[in-house]
Amino acid sequence: MSHARRLLRRSRPLFWLYLAGPAIVGAVYAADAIDALAAPLVIGLVGYFLVPANVFLYGINDVFDAEIDAVNSKKDGIEERYEGDRLTVLAVATSAVLGLAFLLVIPARAGIYLLGFLILGAGYSTPPLRFKTTPLLDSVSNGLYVLPAGVTYVTLSGTHPPALALLGGWLWAMGMHTFSAIPDVEPDRLAGIRTTATTLGRRGALGYCVACWTAAAIAFGLLDGRVGALVAMYPLLVGAIVVANVRVDRAYWWFPAVNSAAGMLLTLGGLWQVSHAY
Numbered sequence: 001m002s003h004a005r006r007l008l009r010r011s012r013p014l015f016w017l018y019l020a021g022p023a024i025v026g027a028v029y030a031a032d033a034i035d036a037l038a039a040p041l042v043i044g045l046v047g048y049f050l051v052p053a054n055v056f057l058y059g060i061n062d063v064f065d066a067e068i069d070a071v072n073s074k075k076d077g078i079e080e081r082y083e084g085d086r087l088t089v090l091a092v093a094t095s096a097v098l099g100l101a102f103l104l105v106i107p108a109r110a111g112i113y114l115l116g117f118l119i120l121g122a123g124y125s126t127p128p129l130r131f132k133t134t135p136l137l138d139s140v141s142n143g144l145y146v147l148p149a150g151v152t153y154v155t156l157s158g159t160h161p162p163a164l165a166l167l168g169g170w171l172w173a174m175g176m177h178t179f180s181a182i183p184d185v186e187p188d189r190l191a192g193i194r195t196t197a198t199t200l201g202r203r204g205a206l207g208y209c210v211a212c213w214t215a216a217a218i219a220f221g222l223l224d225g226r227v228g229a230l231v232a233m234y235p236l237l238v239g240a241i242v243v244a245n246v247r248v249d250r251a252y253w254w255f256p257a258v259n260s261a262a263g264m265l266l267t268l269g270g271l272w273q274v275s276h277a278y
Contacts, residue, residue, distance in 0.1 A: 010058060010088060015058075016054055017259070018259065021263040022049075022145060022147075022149035023046045025149055025267055025270065026152040026161065027152040028270035030152065030157035031156055031274050041106070042152060045151060045152050049151075056092055059088050062088065063125075064125045096118060109158070110151050112150075113150030120142075120144035121144055124144070136196055143169070146170050171212050171215045175209040176255070176259070178197055178212070179206075179238075185202060202248065206241075206248070213234035213235045217231040
């Protein structure tokens with residue numbers, strides 16, 4: 001049981017909805033009836049992005065960041081340090097194989113998004129690509145968080161999601177990644193790791209987040225003004241954090257709740273549209 005608990009901690013339960021949430025939103029906005037959301041394939045995909053995909057993504061990260069994490073204070077709390085256990089490697093491999101297995105049952109177009117997620121997820125931490133050590137590329141590659149929405153959207157609708165939705169989601173993920181990297185600036189610099197956050201510094205990185213989230217709000221706003229207004233709260237929140245002189249290391253832990261609330265509003269809006277379609 002101790003091994004299972006450690007593996008669950010490694011999958012970052014606090015962040016499970018960062019992948020499963022987009023999968024749910026994609027399904028809701030693609031559905032033409034409420035019943036479509038109960039399809040076994042849709043439930044299976046959401047379930048995959050809820051736990052196994054997080055084991056895959058964060059497990060790879062922990063394995064290749066073991067040396068850096070040894071001096072990272074974030075690992076002293078709710079996160080887990082990798083110390084060479086074989087269970088993590090096995091779980092990561094199993095999660096990757098499970099993801100590839102979905103390619104056999106989802107539409108080919110949906111497979112593009114799933115493969116994109118797996119490739120970017122592995123390339124972010126794994127040499128020789130290791131996107132996370134290249135400023136800007138570390139941020140851009142984290143658009144992978146919007147790809148679960150593409151998987152479920154295409155699976156249900158047979159068509160690609162609106163380009164503005166993909167662009168807005170990608171920009172939002174870029175901002176969120178850099179914001180989450182700000183608490184790691186000192187450990188990354190000590191380890192000789194260059195990221196967007198270490199290059200820009202804390203204040204510059206906050207400005208970058210504001211720029212990404214503002215651009216995301218504009219993209220979503222061109223698609224739907226209500227969604228644009230919802231995303232516009234993110235740059236405003238950064239402004240409030242700066243004015244209130246709150247450390248990003250502390251504010252960082254607010255965002256799972258903030259993002260979950262935003263995702264819930266998006267989901268409820270989509271469900272309302274589906275239920276009133278006829």
